[in-house]
Amino acid sequence: MMAVLEVQDLVVGYGQFPVLHGINFVIEEGEVCVLLGLNGAGKTTTVSAIAGLLKPTSGEIRFHGKSLRRRSPSARVKDGLSLSPEGRRIFPRLTVSQNLRLGAWSKRRDTRQARQQLDLVFGYFPRLAERGNQMAGTLSGGEQQMLAVGRAVMSRPSLLMIDEASLGLSPTLARAVWEATAQIARDGTTVLMVEQNAGALPFADRALLMEKGTLVHTAVGDDIRNVNLREAYLGA
Ligand SMILES: Nc1ncnc2c1ncn2[C@@H]1O[C@H](COP(=O)(O)OP(=O)(O)OP(=O)(O)O)[C@@H](O)[C@H]1O
Numbered sequence: 001m002m003a004v005l006e007v008q009d010l011v012v013g014y015g016q017f018p019v020l021h022g023i024n025f026v027i028e029e030g031e032v033c034v035l036l037g038l039n040g041a042g043k044t045t046t047v048s049a050i051a052g053l054l055k056p057t058s059g060e061i062r063f064h065g066k067s068l069r070r071r072s073p074s075a076r077v078k079d080g081l082s083l084s085p086e087g088r089r090i091f092p093r094l095t096v097s098q099n100l101r102l103g104a105w106s107k108r109r110d111t112r113q114a115r116q117q118l119d120l121v122f123g124y125f126p127r128l129a130e131r132g133n134q135m136a137g138t139l140s141g142g143e144q145q146m147l148a149v150g151r152a153v154m155s156r157p158s159l160l161m162i163d164e165a166s167l168g169l170s171p172t173l174a175r176a177v178w179e180a181t182a183q184i185a186r187d188g189t190t191v192l193m194v195e196q197n198a199g200a201l202p203f204a205d206r207a208l209l210m211e212k213g214t215l216v217h218t219a220v221g222d223d224i225r226n227v228n229l230r231e232a233y234l235g236a
């Protein structure tokens with residue numbers, strides 16, 4: 001197996017306060033990995049550093065074997081690294097289709113490819129297809145989350161990171177977003193999900209459990225569905 005992402009001794013903080021205390025993990029090609037932890041564990045800090053939005057204090061992040069240290073956030077998107085951010089960050093006064101097309105900015109010279117990618121996203125999220133000309137700000141919470149994930153898919157990432165897709169969604173809608181995510185993965189995109197909701201576990205091949213800026217456990221296979229695991233680490 002090939003590592004898509006390697007995170008080594010990563011230390012990240014805000015000002016002088018470290019939040020991540022030297023974490024290590026690898027994401028293998030084709031897997032769906034979920035980074036699980038409670039409020040404030042450091043999950044958003046982790047994906048923000050990987051996306052280039054926060055500068056690490058120390059440590060190394062490699063993407064397809066190459067150091068990301070000198071890559072800007074936009075260069076990382078062009079490289080195939082895409083983040084659907086916490087809080088969705090869609091453009092409320094643009095339509096669904098306009099929001100999605102903005103997600104393809106890194107491929108803007110190839111409109112045919114952008115069109116194909118748009119069709120693919122509409123396939124994952126038929127609700128977005130029905131609402132292509134609707135103002136994004138008038139979508140329901142679940143639809144806005146679909147739009148945020150869809151927009152991140154528009155840049156044709158090899159690694160898709162999704163920060164808390166389930167936040168504020170009903171269990172049914174959360175499952176719909178996770179199911180679409182699993183389909184995106186089956187179509188060849190490696191996925192790193194961030195969640196504090198243990199309901200995401202059945203959709204993942206592997207779970208990394210984070211507590212207070214440290215990775216405390218890795219779960220695969222049956223362990224993922226282990227109830228004790230949920231109790232121990234998530235208080236579920
Ligand atoms: N801009 C910031 N300035 C200072 N501290 C911050 C900042 N952003 C986050 N932190 C702190 O870093 C820690 C980790 O935050 P982070 O957002 O990474 O957690 P999280 O695991 O994503 O939590 P949640 O599930 O609530 O989104 C928290 O203690 C938080 O207060």
Ligand SMILES: [Mg+2]
Pocket residue numbers: 043044045086163164
């Ligand atoms: Mg967060």
